[in-house]
Amino acid sequence: MPKGKIYLAAGISGLLAVAGIAPQSFAANETVTVVLPEEPPSLEPCESKHSSVGRVLIQNITEPLTVIDPQTGKVKPELATSWEQTAPDTWRFHLREGVKFSDGAPFDARAVVASIERLQRGDMTCNTKQQTLGGVDVQTTIVSDYVVDFKTNKPIPIFPTMMTVVQMSSPNMKLEGASRRPIGTGPYVLTAWNAGTDITVERRDDYWGEKPVVAGARYVWRSESALRAAMVATGEADLTPIISVADANNLETDLAYPNGETTRLRISTNVPPLDDKRVRLALNLAIDREGLKVLFGEEAKLAEQLVGPNVNGFNPDIQPFPYDPEKAKQLLAEAKADGVPVDKAITIIGRNEIYVNAGEALEAMQAMWSEVGLNTQIRMFDTGNWLRYQNRPFPEPDMANLHQDQHDNLLGDATFTAFNKYDSEGVNSAVYDKRVDDLIAKAEPATGETRTKAFQEAFKLLHDDIVADVYMYHMIGYTRVSPRLDWRPSLATNSEIDLSEIRFQASE
Structure with a gap:
C-alpha cells in the first residue's frame, strides 16, 4: 500500500477511535446504516419539514396523499388516487383502499381527518402547517369511507401540491406534544429510539405497496463532517447525506447535488x-x-x-x-x-x-x-x-x-x-x-x-x-455513499432519504 494511503487509513481509524467507534466490515447485506449530522428533536409527523425529522420519517414511516414527480414536477397520487376541485374553496380527494397503518388501523377518511386535526393542533407549532399551509385553515368533511372534502378559508388553486408534505398518521397517535413514536402507512416501522445513540426501523411485511429491497435501517448521528465521511469510508456506515466540500475528496463515493x-x-x-x-x-x-x-x-x-x-x-x-x-x-x-x-x-x-x-x-x-x-x-x-x-x-x-x-x-x-x-x-x-x-x-x-x-x-x-x-x-450539497449501495442523491436528499430507492450493488 502506498505510504499516503497508510497515513489516511491510520488517520481515519484514529478519528473513529476518539469517537468510540470501532472500524468494522460492511453491515448485513439487507440493512443500511445512515449517519446524520444531528439527532432529531422528535419524529412528529406534523414536524416533518424539519430536515432532521424528515430524513427518517418521510416515505419510510409516513406517507402523504400526493407526491411530486421529480422528473416532471407534477403532482401524482400516493395515498389519494384522484382529486377534483368542486368549488373555488373546496377540493375532493378519493383515497386508496386496502391500506393500513403499522398499528393495524385502517387508512380511511376518518384517518385523514385525524391527520389534519393533528396538523392544526393548538398545543404546539407544527412547522408543516406553518411552512406549507401558512395562513390557510382547512376544514374536512367525510363524504364516504374513502372520500374526503377539504374546504379552505380562501381559494387555493395549488392545494393538491400543498398536500404533498402533509404526512398521514394513525388516528391512534396521541396529541401530547411532539411524538417520538410515529405510526404511519409507510413501508417501515420504528422499532427503537435509544436517545443519544441511534434510531432503528424495520421493513413491514404488510405494506400496501411494493416491497423495498432494504430490510431495515439504523440511524446514528455525528456532528463532525470528517467523522461522518470516515464512517462511510471504513464501512461503519453506508451513507451520509451531508459532508463538507473539504471532505468530499473521493470521486468514487462522494457526490455533489443541488x-x-x-x-x-x-x-x-x-x-x-x-x-x-x-x-x-x-x-x-x-x-x-x-x-x-x-x-x-x-x-x-x-x-x-x-x-x-x-x-x-x-x-x-x-x-x-x-x-x-x-x-x-x-x-x-x-x-x-x-x-x-x-x-x-x-x-x-x-x-x-x-x-x-x-x-x-x-x-x-x-x-x-x-x-x-x-x-x-x-x-x-x-x-x-x-x-x-x-x-x-x-x-x-x-x-x-x-x-x-x-x-x-x-x-x-x-x-x-x-x-x-x-x-x-x-x-x-x-x-x-x-x-x-x-x-x-x-x-x-x-x-x-x-x-x-x-x-x-x-x-x-x-x-x-x-x-x-x-x-x-x-x-x-455533498454526500458520501458506500460502494456497496446503488443510490444517488436528489434535490430532496437534504430533507428526506427514501429507503425504498436504495439498491445493493451485485457482489463481485
Whole structure:
C-alpha cells in the first residue's frame, strides 16, 4: 500500500477511535446504516419539514396523499388516487383502499381527518402547517369511507401540491406534544429510539405497496463532517447525506447535488439598531460572499431571495448585494449621526450543524462585521432550542438578532415560502409590512402571470426596499455513499432519504 494511503487509513481509524467507534466490515447485506449530522428533536409527523425529522420519517414511516414527480414536477397520487376541485374553496380527494397503518388501523377518511386535526393542533407549532399551509385553515368533511372534502378559508388553486408534505398518521397517535413514536402507512416501522445513540426501523411485511429491497435501517448521528465521511469510508456506515466540500475528496463515493436549500440570516427588523434600513444594508455589504464560498463549494450560488430559479415567483431581476465594506462603514456612520444605536450588541442565533461549516461561516461573518464597526455575539443552539427562536412567539422579542436559517422550496411555488417567512402573521417572519402582506394575499388565490408577478414584486420589495435578510447562498450539497449501495442523491436528499430507492450493488 502506498505510504499516503497508510497515513489516511491510520488517520481515519484514529478519528473513529476518539469517537468510540470501532472500524468494522460492511453491515448485513439487507440493512443500511445512515449517519446524520444531528439527532432529531422528535419524529412528529406534523414536524416533518424539519430536515432532521424528515430524513427518517418521510416515505419510510409516513406517507402523504400526493407526491411530486421529480422528473416532471407534477403532482401524482400516493395515498389519494384522484382529486377534483368542486368549488373555488373546496377540493375532493378519493383515497386508496386496502391500506393500513403499522398499528393495524385502517387508512380511511376518518384517518385523514385525524391527520389534519393533528396538523392544526393548538398545543404546539407544527412547522408543516406553518411552512406549507401558512395562513390557510382547512376544514374536512367525510363524504364516504374513502372520500374526503377539504374546504379552505380562501381559494387555493395549488392545494393538491400543498398536500404533498402533509404526512398521514394513525388516528391512534396521541396529541401530547411532539411524538417520538410515529405510526404511519409507510413501508417501515420504528422499532427503537435509544436517545443519544441511534434510531432503528424495520421493513413491514404488510405494506400496501411494493416491497423495498432494504430490510431495515439504523440511524446514528455525528456532528463532525470528517467523522461522518470516515464512517462511510471504513464501512461503519453506508451513507451520509451531508459532508463538507473539504471532505468530499473521493470521486468514487462522494457526490455533489443541488439540495434545494437557500441560506440566510433573518434580521429582526423591528428592534434597534436593526430597525434602521441603513444598518440592515450595511450587514449585507460587509459580507464577502465570494470569499466565503471556500466553506461551501464554488458551485454555490449567491442568493438574492429565499427561493431558487426553479420556483414559480422567483425574480430573475434581483441582483445579489455586492461586497462593499467602505459603503457599509459610511451607512453606519450616517445612522450613528442620526442617533441610531449602532454600537448596540447584535446577537447571532446559530444552530449546530444546520449545514456543514455553519459555525465557521458565522465566525467569519462576525469578523467581517467587526471590521465595519458592528458589535455581534454568537449563541449556538441545538435544534430544539434553536426552534424556539425560529418560531413565534419569539422568546426574547426585544433582542436585536440575526437568526441563522436555511429553507428549501421543493414544491415549485413561492406560496410555500412567502407567507411563513415574510407575512406579518407568518410564524417565522420578522417582517411587518402591509405592502408585502398585500402582495402575498394577491398572489395566493391567483393563477398564471398574476400569481407569478405578485410574488416577484414581493421578493424585490423584501430585497431592495426592506432588506429583510442577510442573504447567503443557493446551496450545493455533498454526500458520501458506500460502494456497496446503488443510490444517488436528489434535490430532496437534504430533507428526506427514501429507503425504498436504495439498491445493493451485485457482489463481485
